Amino acid sequence: NAGVTQTPKFQVLKTGQSMTLQCAQDMNHEYMSWYRQDPGMGLRLIHYSVGAGITDQGEVPNGYNVSRSTTEDFPLRLLSAAPSQTSVYFCASSYSLTNEKLFFGSGTQLSVL
């Protein structure tokens, strides 16, 4: 079982560049979410989705876009990267909509120069 798969594992961008972080799960989970993890700040929720076609903002959504066209995929888009977006990004999913265990991917290390 693949679980939650994130690509790429590492990425370096220049300020102003755009990119998409990919996330896919093969567990038929309804709920998916994106977190960023920074030293001393813990895990902070960026965006989440409770099903295909439905997304909402988390604690730190500025500078990021998401869409959920299928149950399996939940890409995170950076339209114009900034050094403040240097972080480790984690995608997570769970079977039901609320109060469930999250399954995490192994993360994407992003550096914006």
Place this chain on the structure above:
Amino acid sequence: TQLLEQSPQFLSIQEGENLTVYCNSSSVFSSLQWYRQEPGEGPVLLVTVVTGGEVKKLKRLTFQFGDARKDSSLHITAAQPGDTGLYLCAAYSNSGYALNFGKGTSLLVTP
């Protein structure tokens, strides 16, 4: 965002020692989760506590949920190097859709 305060932030101990880490909040939670994260990996769920006063054991790890469901503790008995990692507590927001994390306790167990 409901604030989860974890302490201590860092802990370095020798193999065989016991330790306790804490997760505190001013909010009441319907449940609270504990995750462990190893370097280069995503967090993995250890346990969920639901009932006030509940105690759950996972081998050498003992988790307790406070009577008022505002705080929780994790006690490790006879720590081993394999226990090294970042321990995170987490609780869902009132909407139930957003899982909020504490900043974590980074544990290092040396042989």
